[in-house]
Amino acid sequence: MDILNALVALANYVLVPAVAYGSQLALGALGVTLIYGILRFSNFAHGDTMAFGTMATILFTWWFQSMGISFGPLPTALLALPFGIAVSALFLLGTDRVVYRFYRKQKAAPVILVIVSLGVMFVMNGVVRFIIGTDDQRFADGARFIISAGDFKEMTGLEEGLAIRVSQGITLVTAIIVVALLFYFLNKTRTGKSMRAFSDNEDLALLSGINPERVVMVTWIIVAALATIAGVLYGLDKSFKPFTYFQLLLPIFASAIVGGLGNPIGAIAGGFIIAFSEVTVTYAFKKVLGHLLPDSLAPDGLVQLLSTDYKFAVSFVILIIVLLFRPTGLFKGKSV
């Protein structure tokens, strides 16, 4: 019996990856939830928006790398990030101008906007594949580990190692900063307050002189920033592949819905709930239990609840369970 080793193994394989993944999901879900709250539709193009922003950032990263610019131990992508955000913000504002504005003026039913977003998804997906191709792109550079498994073992003398990658550390720190900025913006600034007013009651907000086009514009810019940051963090942590980003749509939607669509705090909570359940349910607990139980009771099998390929299924099962008991999510979401 060895509680410390078990804890470290658990942290290494479950806690650290789930925290990083949860932060990425939370940032993605915040974008979905903002669009739902203010533009009032579920944006199916969000996964591809993330892919687009990440692609823009990767292109800047490569350019910086070719000029010999680096960020020391941190990945160069962080320097390229603002430029990537700017490009994707312009792209989203352009999309809004060309596509969405027409339907907004018409006051089209939300479900029509969802179908329109399917069209945008196809186009964005095509654009990304057209520019960068369908292959895996790795763009992480700088140091790889904050602490590696070997160093950790040496430091503590434990049998199990704990590795924390730079990308995981950056993900958490960036996510905290971004979320803090977002909540400051929504709760303290004039524009943020007008966005919330618009989201709560459109008619009342219009009566009090809020300019709806400005609110929409600011929303798209924030969404571009959130999507690009989430996408880049995910890409640094794993790797960039357009199709994977498209597949992220499901866990991101699940996060936003579990928390309650239109509710930013819900989106963050949902992101972590989904990430932790995905990782725990598909993790083989053999090692952890091996440390906790006496040898005679040590498990034979992997003690894995579900095979790793059921990851997507997990996020969905949680979604259904939550919706069955709380039809608008854990934190009260909107229902247009």
Add this chain to the structure above:
Amino acid sequence: MKHSMRAPALTVVVAILIIGTGFFQSWNSALGILNMGIISAIMALGVNLQWGFAGLFNVGIMGFVALGGLATVLIATPATKDAWQAGGIGIIAALILGAMTIIATIYANKNLPKGKYRILGVSSILVIGFFVFRAVFDPAVSSIEAINPAVTGNIGGLNLPVLLAWPAGGVLAAGVAWLIGKTALGLRSDYLAIATLGIAEIVIAVMKNEDWLARGVKNVIGIPRPVAYEVDLQVNAGFIEGAAKLGLDPVTASTLYVKLSYSILFTAVLVLLLVLAQLALHSPWGRMMRSIRDNEVAAEAMGKNVTKRHLQIFVLGSAICGIAGAMMVTLDSQLTPSSYQPLRFTFLIWVMVIVGGSGNNYGAVLGGFLIWFLWVQVEPAGNFIMETITSGMSDGDLKSHLIASAAHMRLMTMGIVLLLVLRFSPRGLVPET
């Protein structure tokens, strides 16, 4: 153009496109487009039933199509006797245990006093049930998958005629749709959309991982055919003579013959479903559906049971997608679970319905043909355009990149077509009358 002329005009356009393919490329590819076009049209009919008639936003079409495909394996392939002996009873017992757990959970949820006892009771039934299920299920699965895994490794099917798999695919899809509908149809449109999207992913995940059922990613190949085999035709003296009379060599003639046989079978199914869909649309039932779609509250006030009707049409539409899925696997004579991707099997079908005209059965069918034609032809067309554009450029990275990326023009074209139709002809090319 007058409304009544739109459907015939688009039919002519689609016919010209397909016949043109025959003249300019090959009759083989023309028939290929026709066959998959018919299957796409059937899927579009199913989606149109849900969305066009009733306004249900189902983005889980891929799941039902895949279930139809699974049905062909379960119906038409021969049973693996050893596997049945090794683990058949275990699998069946495990599935019964699983079903019992769920029934017990529902019963407990209804009958236990509200509060901590109910939460405790329900969750303990679920947890214990899960582990009991796994304890029976896992050994059965591994003993089945151990039987000759290079060739089978699954329990096989019932060895019945493959044509029976088509209705069976519909029934399987309908059964799953009923389960989903029972849980998810109470949700409002966006929530329903995400729910169906997720269920489709689960269906695919199960098909990819449960090797005992249909070999998972190892694919099932050589599913029996309802039509003749090329090799048999090529040694048939009468057939060779007939082909020679038409001025065709036996190999080409045999592939055309096989494809044409499929076209005839598929057309029969399409016509049957189209007639049924038209009858449904113009029946009191169809009018009720559309009135529910247009104003749920009013329909409810008139005493219509909206949830029940929604469930009904959700099951029917999904069943049609299941039939199409079974037909597709029959055409390919193989089941490849990893080929099911939402872009191709869910969102593309949506493009077909919206572009064709939701609420109009002819529109959906024609949209199916038109979009499928584009899906097949955009790639060669894109290559041609790119080669032309870049012909003046010197060889280099940019040129090769541009030519290589022409392959991705497909998705972009589909998106642009969808957006243009939504903008300038929001009710589709053949609008609802």
